[in-house]
Amino acid sequence: MTQCRLLKTFQNRSSRRKEALICDRSRKDGPRKWSLLTSAAEVGLGTSPRPLRLVVPVSGSLILFVLLLLSGCMKRPSTLSPLPGSASGTAPGFNGGGGLTRSAVPMTPLGADEVWILARGDQTKNEAADDMPGSGALMAKLEEKMVEMPLKHTDVRASVNGYLGSVEVIQKFHNPYSSKIEAVYVFPLPHNAAVNEFIMTIGDRRIRGIIRERTEAERIYQDAKQQGYVASLLTEERPNLFTQSVANIEPGKEIDVNIRYFHTLDYVDGWYEFVFPMVVGPRFNPPGMTNGIGSAARGQQGVTGQTTEVQYLRPHERTSHDISLELDVEASVAIEQFECRTHQVISEAASPSHVTVSLNPLDTLPNKDLVFRYRVAGDRIKSALVAHRDDRGGFFTLMLYPPQEIQEMPRQPLELVFVLDCSGSMNGRPIAQAKAAIERGLGLLQRGDSFQLITFSTTASQFGDKPLEATPENVRSGLRYLRSVNSEGGTMMIEGIKAALDFRHDPRRVRFVCFLTDGFIGNETQILGAIHERLGASRIFSFGIGSSVNRYLLDHMARQGRGAVAYLGLKDSAAQIMEDFFERISHPAMTDLAVDWGALHVTEIFPRELPDLFSGRPVILTGRYSGQAVSAIHVNGKAAGQPLQVAIPATSGGATATHPALPSVWARMKIADLTEQSTYAPDPELPDAIKQVALDYSLMSAFTAFVAVDSSRRTEGTEGTTVPVAVPVPEGVKYDTTVEEK
Amino acid sequence: MKVAWRIVYLAIFALMVFGQAAELRAQQPATEEGRSRFRTIDIFIDSRSTPLAAYQVEFEATNGVVKIVGIEGGEPEAFRHPPVYDPKAIQRDRVIIASFSTATASTLPRGKTRVATIHIQVSGDQEPKFEIKLQTAGDSQGHKISAQATFEERKAP
Numbered sequence: 001m002t003q004c005r006l007l008k009t010f011q012n013r014s015s016r017r018k019e020a021l022i023c024d025r026s027r028k029d030g031p032r033k034w035s036l037l038t039s040a041a042e043v044g045l046g047t048s049p050r051p052l053r054l055v056v057p058v059s060g061s062l063i064l065f066v067l068l069l070l071s072g073c074m075k076r077p078s079t080l081s082p083l084p085g086s087a088s089g090t091a092p093g094f095n096g097g098g099g100l101t102r103s104a105v106p107m108t109p110l111g112a113d114e115v116w117i118l119a120r121g122d123q124t125k126n127e128a129a130d131d132m133p134g135s136g137a138l139m140a141k142l143e144e145k146m147v148e149m150p151l152k153h154t155d156v157r158a159s160v161n162g163y164l165g166s167v168e169v170i171q172k173f174h175n176p177y178s179s180k181i182e183a184v185y186v187f188p189l190p191h192n193a194a195v196n197e198f199i200m201t202i203g204d205r206r207i208r209g210i211i212r213e214r215t216e217a218e219r220i221y222q223d224a225k226q227q228g229y230v231a232s233l234l235t236e237e238r239p240n241l242f243t244q245s246v247a248n249i250e251p252g253k254e255i256d257v258n259i260r261y262f263h264t265l266d267y268v269d270g271w272y273e274f275v276f277p278m279v280v281g282p283r284f285n286p287p288g289m290t291n292g293i294g295s296a297a298r299g300q301q302g303v304t305g306q307t308t309e310v311q312y313l314r315p316h317e318r319t320s321h322d323i324s325l326e327l328d329v330e331a332s333v334a335i336e337q338f339e340c341r342t343h344q345v346i347s348e349a350a351s352p353s354h355v356t357v358s359l360n361p362l363d364t365l366p367n368k369d370l371v372f373r374y375r376v377a378g379d380r381i382k383s384a385l386v387a388h389r390d391d392r393g394g395f396f397t398l399m400l401y402p403p404q405e406i407q408e409m410p411r412q413p414l415e416l417v418f419v420l421d422c423s424g425s426m427n428g429r430p431i432a433q434a435k436a437a438i439e440r441g442l443g444l445l446q447r448g449d450s451f452q453l454i455t456f457s458t459t460a461s462q463f464g465d466k467p468l469e470a471t472p473e474n475v476r477s478g479l480r481y482l483r484s485v486n487s488e489g490g491t492m493m494i495e496g497i498k499a500a501l502d503f504r505h506d507p508r509r510v511r512f513v514c515f516l517t518d519g520f521i522g523n524e525t526q527i528l529g530a531i532h533e534r535l536g537a538s539r540i541f542s543f544g545i546g547s548s549v550n551r552y553l554l555d556h557m558a559r560q561g562r563g564a565v566a567y568l569g570l571k572d573s574a575a576q577i578m579e580d581f582f583e584r585i586s587h588p589a590m591t592d593l594a595v596d597w598g599a600l601h602v603t604e605i606f607p608r609e610l611p612d613l614f615s616g617r618p619v620i621l622t623g624r625y626s627g628q629a630v631s632a633i634h635v636n637g638k639a640a641g642q643p644l645q646v647a648i649p650a651t652s653g654g655a656t657a658t659h660p661a662l663p664s665v666w667a668r669m670k671i672a673d674l675t676e677q678s679t680y681a682p683d684p685e686l687p688d689a690i691k692q693v694a695l696d697y698s699l700m701s702a703f704t705a706f707v708a709v710d711s712s713r714r715t716e717g718t719e720g721t722t723v724p725v726a727v728p729v730p731e732g733v734k735y736d737t738t739v740e741e742k
Numbered sequence: 743m744k745v746a747w748r749i750v751y752l753a754i755f756a757l758m759v760f761g762q763a764a765e766l767r768a769q770q771p772a773t774e775e776g777r778s779r780f781r782t783i784d785i786f787i788d789s790r791s792t793p794l795a796a797y798q799v800e801f802e803a804t805n806g807v808v809k810i811v812g813i814e815g816g817e818p819e820a821f822r823h824p825p826v827y828d829p830k831a832i833q834r835d836r837v838i839i840a841s842f843s844t845a846t847a848s849t850l851p852r853g854k855t856r857v858a859t860i861h862i863q864v865s866g867d868q869e870p871k872f873e874i875k876l877q878t879a880g881d882s883q884g885h886k887i888s889a890q891a892t893f894e895e896r897k898a899p
Binding site for chain 2: 199200204205206207208209210211212216220223224227229231695696697698707708709710711712714
């Protein structure tokens with residue numbers, strides 16, 4: 001039976017809660033537990049219906065340490081003080097900058113029992129992260145501590161029509177603390193998302209954000225923040241990584257930010273995939289880099305030295321932020337099958353072509369990508385054009401499927417180079433999945449093929465001096481090598497790129513380089529530039545391994561490498577994904593594509609360089625057009641030296657505007673194309689070109705940002721304290737091997 | 743000798759004072775409040791007795807340095823959602839906003855109605871002057887109606 005002794009009750013002035021410190025005396029031998037009980041009866045902020053309980057295991061040495069650490073606090077009154085509204089900087093609870101933290105002060109008399117008061121003072125940098133500012137709304141238990149976050153909830157409402165998705169993301173911020181805050185949240189979106197709407201909601205008032213040049217938007221936001229106006233700013237750090245800042249959120253107030261984007265769905269081996277990323281994986285930045293994505297422990301802002309930083313919850317912490325998602329799919333043709341392997345969902349088939357899906361309320365922790373897949377009826381999907389015309393002119397997208405003929409063409413000898421990421425973030429289940437996939441790949445090699453195994457983390461190493469013939473002995477030897485590798489250290493992917501691409505091509509074989517990685521790096525530009533520079537005759541197939549991989553990097557590695565991308569989740573079959581890959585490369589690709597647009601006058605088609613067409617992998621082209629599509633479009637190319645042609649019936653829709661998302665999708669593709677150019681051919685005019693497209697189409701980009709200011713009311717006091725929204729590490733990723741603790 | 747020391751002390755003192763003043767200046771916001779301030783402009787349309795279902799308005803400052811930093815929806819439910827704006831016009835800080843409602847005529851606003859609010863940032867010493875032009879307004883049948891657009895700068899509370 002638990003025996004508890006009441007040590008101290010006190011009133012938390014900042015949150016108007018009654019709190020009590022008790023000691024669990026029932027455990028004489030084991031670590032004693034100390035509990036801070038918070039009465040919900042007088043809760044002013046937060047709405048927990050039951051007492052909130054913090055349980056802290058205390059060992060004798062820890063007590064001694066804390067008593068020594070805090071001996072300087074003896075003269076200070078053990079009071080609870082509200083969060084000081086520091087003029088700038090980060091919440092003291094987050095970077096130890098002073099202010100409201102929990103500290104322990106010995107209470108007289110000091111006898112046999114350890115007697116503490118949990119108090120909030122303005123000191124103790126190292127313990128800052130253990131508490132949140134001001135409210136006493138911290139919810140905790142020994143096994144998994146709930147950490148109150150200024151981002152309360154994310155609501156996602158998505159619809160899919162054909163292969164075009166429209167998604168509205170509503171981020172609900174609140175201030176559970178006793179003084180004003182600025183909330184900062186780094187979050188992912190699909191890298192091909194055309195973000196074109198931003199609305200800040202305060203109560204029932206909705207303020208549309210304005211797209212502006214990034215530096216100008218940042219300046220407006222800073223001015224508004226400093227003058228006490230509620231304001232929000234959305235900036236792009238990477239094509240799939242954004243920062244949301246909301247300034248001057250007053251205590252107890254809520255502010256919603258609505259973001260809307262359009263994107264095209266991927267089509268993989270007969271399945272359309274809708275992906276919604278929920279968390280940013282912890283990134284590795286090479287030494288000397290400062291414009292990467294830093295990964296810091298909660299409360300340790302600035303330790304990584306990177307311009308963008310994500311704070312991660314520790315393994316025993318759980319965020320109070322949750323997520324809901326609703327997806328409505330209208331496929332226009334009968335849906336044969338659908339599935340979601342990543343999350344528990346509730347789905348309903350409203351009609352043969354219409355499915356609605358919602359996230360199960362039991363699966364609302366935002367720590368992995370949601371992937372929903374559906375397969376439509378028909379043996380073979382046909383290439384098709386969809387178009388839209390408005391006062392800006394005509395826009396189209398063309399999903400181009402490979403012709404059936406290439407399925408019947410014979411297999412060519414292969415030179416397969418498997419490049420395995422063995423860095424710390426791959427530790428555990430991800431590396432096991434990657435190894436299983438390679439193992440299956442080695443098993444699928446045939447006589448006449450050759451292979452090489454390369455691993456990289458801080459450095460790169462390889463199985464053989466050169467690719468080896470795929471004899472049974474060599475394959476067995478390769479398997480032994482594969483099983484011996486471990487995952488630890490940094491992600492110097494550039495070393496893997498060099499090792500994989502910097503050796504002579506065997507002209508008798510088609511070389512495929514397979515990268516198996518989570519892509520958790522901050523130097524994407526360097527990697528993509530290196531691929532462009534060194535590719536030669538190789539084709540790169542990238543495999544994203546894990547629950548929340550860097551899809552921007554993986555997709556663009558494959559695109560630059562003129563191959564294709566595949567994703568292997570933690571619950572997917574590694575063997576299956578490799579078999580699908582072998583099925584793809586066992587048939588020659590359709591290369592040297594050229595499109596005869598017929599009567600359509602077509603301009604500005606993206607991607608600028610037409611990619612090769614592999615079995616099971618269509619490509620999406622988007623462009624502008626004028627004139628009427630009265631005749632079929634013909635795509636000409638070659639496969640295994642033989643000429644091939646695909647005919648596409650073209651109906652541009654004339655004046656009927658049925659796809660209003662297309663101008664945004666086209667502009668996003670143009671921005672992606674210009675951004676890609678800048679990775680291998682830096683041009684001082686490219687940023688201006690990107691910025692102008694983004695401004696003309698109201699789109700987010702690296703050089704534009706959305707800003708919204710409520711000028712109607714000035715909040716009281718200074719600009720408040722910055723509170724970063726800490727996030728969990730993605731499912732399957734180990735905190736200890738990825739996040740910097742200082 | 744004493745004079746020399748006094749000069750040294752004075753120089754050190756002056757440097758400290760100057761340094762502190764410089765530090766204080768550095769701590770001040772990049773744009774001082776007196777030079778950069780935020781204002782709220784309410785946009786009204788008076789459709790008299792006709793229900794207002796759609797409008798398009800052009801609003802701009804004719805002088806001064808003005809940046810549009812937010813566009814808010816109006817007072818009646820029919821126009822509560824913020825109007826859309828022309829992205830090309832706003833690059834020159836001239837805003838063309840438009841909105842419509844598919845509500846029934848009986849629920850649409852009549853008379854003078856606040857249909858939107860423009861949030862702006864004004865920089866520099868010059869007080870801006872504004873101009874508004876109603877480009878079009880319509881009723882629930884899609885017919886063009888006669889109406890008048892006006893604006894009022896909201897007084898700080």
